Each structure stands twice: as C-alpha cells, then as structure tokens.
Amino acid sequence: MRRIDCPHCKREIFYRMVKDVPTFPFCSERCKLVDLGAWLDEAYRIEEPASAEALRQLEKKERGENG
C-alpha cells in the first residue's frame, strides 16, 4: 500500500495503484475540482505553450540519445 496526502485538504489516501483512485491525487471529486479550478486560473495567465522542438529534446534525453 502506498500513501499520499490529498494536495487540497491533506487527507490521507491509501492506494495500491493510481487507477484505484479515480480522483488521484485527490481524495474526492470535490477536492479535484476545487484544485483544478485554481490551477486553470493560473494557467490562463501563462501564455507560453511547450514547443514541439522542446518536447523532442525531452524525449531524446529520456532515451539517452546524443543526436
């Protein structure tokens, strides 16, 4: 069993796999929506989407390739 704290209300959640918690990493749909709402609020202020090139670089790094 693993344990995480709900990022919103700090309640403990015990789970074996992430898919056991439909609202992961939140304890409930309510916490998820509240937190997501706050996050979207932030996101609207950020107007710099990750470029395709940046994503390719990341993929390369993960595979350990040098070009």
Ligand SMILES: [Zn+2]
């Ligand atoms: Zn919660």
